[in-house]
Structures are given as C-alpha cells and as structure tokens.
Amino acid sequence: MELWELCIVLSRCKPALLYWMWSPDGKRGTAPAVSVSLALRGPIATDHVLHHLPRAKTIFKGNKFGERQSTSADAKRAVLAKFQQRPSPDDPEVQARAAERKAIAEAREARLAERRVEREAEAARQAAEREAAAAAEAVRRKEEEAQALEAARAEALLKLEQKAARDARYAARKARR
Template identity: 55%
Template sequence: MLKDHKFTERASNSVAAKQAMLERFRSRPSVDDPEVQARRAERAAIAAAREARKAERERLRREDEARREAERIAFEAAEAERKAREESERVERELALEAARKAARDARYAARKAAKRRK
C-alpha cells in the first residue's frame, strides 16, 4: 500500500537528496590533491606504455611486411631466372636437334652424290 506523503515531506526529502549530492561533490579531492595527481600520472604512464606497445606492434608489422615483400621479390626473381634458363636450354636443344637433322640430311645428300659418282 502506498504511503500518503505530504508535500512538505517530499520537499524535505528532495532538499536532503540535493544536499547529499552537493556534499558528495564538495568532498571530492581537488586537482591539487596528491592522490589525484598520482592517479593522473599513473593513467598517463599507462597511456604512454600503451602507445609504446602500439608503436612496437606497428613497427613489427611493417618489418614483417617488408620481409615478406623481399621474399616475394626474391622468389619472383628466382622463378624468372629458372624460366629464362629453361627457355635457354630448350632453344639450345632445338638448335642442337636442328644441327643434327641438317648433318643427317647433308650426310644423306653426300651419300647420294657419292653413289652417283661411283656408277
């Protein structure tokens, strides 16, 4: 069941609540208080340490990216060199095969000529 509060009771309760809030605000330590300054310095040190860790992570990430890029470039260079070497070997094989075919063709031609001379 609801209590029937009179206006004066409600008003005094309101004033008391406001007074309590004002007391809590006034009892807060000022900016010059050593505890407040110590907490502020501690928070600043934590923030500085956090920033240092963040900068270190970023530096490590950039180094890792640079290392990966260097590895990729080295791999691509090695792959290009391997392909060039394979192409060179293929061309050399084709030239040697062509020279062998020409030598065989020349030998057949010379044999035909020699056979005609013998007759």
C-alpha cells in the same frame, strides 16, 4: 461499481493482485468484500487507475506532496555532498593517480611504437623475400629459355645432319644405277 469493472480497472495496474476476503456476514463475492493488494515495485502512476476505487488513496499513506518534495531535496543534497567530497586537483593522491595514468599511457604508446616498428620490419623482410623470389624466378626462366633455345638449335642441327645423310644415300642410290 460492479465486480467486473473493478477487475478491469485493476488489470490495468502493472503489479496488481486481487484477492477475495470474506465479508462480515459470511458471504463471498460482493463488492465491499473485495480487497486490493498492490505489490508496488518501483514508481507507477496509480492515480489514473485507482481513482475509481472507493477510498483507494488511503492505501498509499505518507504519499503527500510535502513529503515527496522533501525527499527530492534530500536526494539533491546527497548528490551535492557526494560531489563536494571529491578531492581537488591539487590533492597529492589525485596527482599520483594522474601520474600513474600518464605512465601507463606512455608505456602503451611505447609498446604500440615497438609493434609498429616490428610490423614495418616484417613487411620489409617479406618484401625482400618477394623480390629475391622474383629475381630467382627470372634467373630460372632465363635458364629455361636458354636450355630451350639450345635444345631447338641441337634439334635443328640433327635434322640438318639427317637430311644430309638422306641426301647422300639418295645420291649414292642414283650413282649405282
């Protein structure tokens, strides 16, 4: 395998770091002098990338199938043990927590009901204010209409009086001739 091929293969591996080592004869850059250090962070599939390297699988010692299987079984047992450690629903502590949650929920419902009543009272108060304002506006309009009608009546009377005075002056002028 050429050195450039090795670099391409290693570049596909997520957290790979390639560094040079001096060969025993003091020369640098030959394929046996290249060493690979993989900083593995989490599970990655390395077999499809590193199977090209000579003795690549010897890097991962202890990665046998039986070991992985036992690790998986241990994890499952740990989850089961954690689940079995949970207290039963009849436990007084569990019942106390449930009663506390129920009291909190009832208090929340009471607060929500109180807020709902306050909102409805505020809406009723605002509706009453709007109705009172509308009634006051209607009274004010009627008064303005009455005042406008009275002003129109007074103006009509004034015009009639002025016409009568004008007619009297005209008649007096005619009588003097």
